[in-house]
Amino acid sequence: MAAGALAFLILGLGLIAWLAARVRATNTRTAATRRFSSLPVHHAWFVALCTVLPPLVFLGVWAFTSPALVTDAVLATPAAVQLPPPGFDRASILSEARELAAGRSYGAFHELAHTLAPAYAAAQARFDWIATGLALLLAFGGGAAAFARVRPGFAARTHVERVVMVLLLAASLIAVLTTVGIVASLLWESARFFSIVSPLEFLFGTHWSPQVIDARDPGATLGAVPLFWGTFFIGAVIAMAVAIPFGLMSAVYLTQYATPRARRWMKPTLEVLAGVPTVVYGYFAALTVAPAVRDLGAALGISWASSESALAAGLVMGVMIIPFVSSMADDSMAAVPASMRDGSLAMGATSSETIRRVLIPAALPGVVGGVLLAVSRAIGETMIVVMAASGVATLTLNPFASTTTVTRQIVDLLTGEAEFDSPKTLAAFALGLTLFVITLLLNIFALTVVKRYREAYE
Amino acid sequence: MSKSLVPELPTTAAEPPARRPTDWTTGAMQKRIRRRYAAERRFRLLGMAAVVLSAAFLAFLLIVMLARGIGGFTETRVALPIDFAAARLPVTPAQLRGRGADLALAGAGLEGAVDAAATTAFGKDGADLLSDGAWLTVRDAVKRDPALLARRATVEVPVASAIDIAVKGHGTPGAEATVQRLQARGLLSRGLNWRFLGNADSTDPTRVGIWGAFKGSLLTMLVTLLLAFPIGVFAALYLEEYAPRNRWTDFLEVSINNLAAVPSIIFGLLGLSVFLGTWGLPRSAPIVGGLTLALMTMPVIVIAGRNAIKGVPPSVRDAALGIGASPVQVVFHHVLPLALPGILTGTIIGMARALGETAPLLMIGMRAFIAAPPSGLRDPATALPVQIFLWSDQVDRGFVEKTSAAIIVLLVFLLAMNGLAIYLRNRFETRW
16 A cells, blocks of 8 residues: 555544544543543544554654565565675666566666566565554554543543653754764765775865876875865955955944834845845856956956956855844844943944944954854855856965865765765765864854853843 | 953042143144044945945846846747648647647647748748747647648747847847848747746757746745644744753754754755665655755744744743643643744745755755656656756856746745745734
8 A cells, every 4th residue: 555545544543533532532521520630632632642653653664674674575586596696786686676666667777677576566565565454453453442541530631741742852853863964974974985085185185176086096186175275265255355344334334323214124125135045146146246257357467367266256155144244243232231332422432433442342252253153154155156166176365266165066076977985976075074064163163152242241 | 351341449539630621622622523523424324335235236136137037038929821731731630639639740740840831931941940849839729729720820939049039139140130030021029938937947948947946846845844844843842841951952952053054055965865875765856855955944943933932921821820721731722822923934934045945955966957847746856946056057048038037936936935924023023
């Protein structure tokens, strides 16, 4: 039976159980038992949960274990004797047979796959029936056992609430699982990469050209320093050179000078800048900004100015970050006690003197924390650099030259046609791990700074 | 910190030294005040310039996209006279009824007949003036009115990309000359390009449409919403209402806050290695995209949800507890409904971010050329932002306006979602 239909059947059973339990609980309620904590609806939910949860949990576990069981059953059939020893060929024959059996493909590269497909289909059907039977058994069993307990004195509410609490806890555990999943998958693939290429070569090598990897010495062309420099140059230097002055000054103007009416209009307008998708910025940077930057470079006498320059990508990225810096600066200035500002104004300082000499110095830790968060966002930004920056890694200080970044290289490495285990694709995960660690450290550091500074004024 | 701000108080109440009051009327002081006021004005102007320039950049971006993209919604058509009777297509009227009509007309050599008609009408290279999909328009016209097959008729068909661009003013000299020749004969007309809203990707810019990518985005967003919303709300409820204050909860909080700041491409790597590598889900399917984006959106919903839940005053909880509600009842009957507008606002903003996200989808392979809209969660699909990225890479000049037109569609949806979020926030915001 199809998984979807089975799930619907189980949910239907749950609904029936809910209705039946409610009727029974209502009928067994007497004036004397009205004082018990559980209402009929609690009994109903208890029985419905007991009907639905066990088979669903079972099916969830089954989805992960059954492919292995099916494969084992196929390997036990006589036709499987012809299979080559474990290795790449064997795996590909088995996966082709599986696709054939499931009806997802009609032709196979290996002749043997056609022979094995019927065995696969039979084993799959057998295990599907077993799963359906067991799931239904669990549903009926759980439902019946729970139904028998529907009595006035039974504290169904406590049981239902315990299940709800477990669900809530499980939901919050998914965040941790995601973090663990990210770290584990990055570490796992990176470990495989570092077993081929030495970490020292990767982290300190200055030559990056993954297109020509020498199989005997893959590390020679996988030195990531040019990428780190390019990422830092675009994300932390050029983009911040735009975002910090613009973000800080707009925060100052909007919080200190603008009329409430202007503020109500301008603030959401600036926030739209953060809501524009990065692919749109990338397209804009590649189509409009990059040629303009190249022409500017040519006008300045740089004949080799690239149309994929660091400047174009960095400028547009800076504009994207403006609202982020602005709102962080806004928050930290709002956290400065009003008495400090009022004191300065009362001494006769003008508004701008108060802002420059009192407000900004007092808010500086918060602003710095915000800028660090902005940097972490800028160096993780992908689409702008994929579309506007170059794919060629160069170590240069010239903003008109072409520069590449870590994120751009991850995309380039993983969207080519390479097998999954080559140093080229694994290098993408090593770059991802580096990126993750750097942004994590930046975030933790920035959040600590911001938090400590808030506490100083509270 | 506070120590340095407090001036040292003199221990004895000594007389301060006599000091002449400042004479503000002297020229030097007046000059100083003028200088300070000028600095004040400059600073203020600088602030205003920052805001205005940022807004101007936004306006510039939107205007450029609009100016480039608006042409993508229109197409140029040319009136093509076809002598169906002379072409003698081997189709019977019976074949034109029902489902086999497309196949019958294609098999009858309609494409060749259209090319021949173009050669007759416009000269030797006439067929090159028409879009690759011109015969499909003729096919639909014949399906609507089978009587056409017995006579001469004039059908308005879309022109080739080069001609279309020339009409819109960016063509090559050769194409411009052809356009002038056709315009002199009064054959060209402009109209809305409905295929752009109804088709999927294609190699010919006159035949492309965004429906395929849009449907892929819809399916992806559906998966994202179904996963991220309940999990995000439940996690927010647990952390804000029930979690005991201990190291484990701190760890939970840190990992959620940190997830919200992890670069999106890292989620793509996770999806590639876990959903595709370990779980063996199909490449470039909406379900994988939805799972990946759900992991990315969930922390946003958790953070917004916690802020909304924090905003519900404790008195509501105390009152409910006081009349005998259990902690679960307090939360689900009182706190959650009151916090829901805030949670929804955060959810819409998170979903808008997910809708515009491209990088993680590239990682899980949603960048293939997909010529048919997906019909299920496991079908190969692409998404709107990825489609924009793919078209932006195309060499054919006809794709420039299609890319910008797709951007306009995406921006309209994002602005509508953000507008809805702002409306919800203003409409249901409660000041306790």
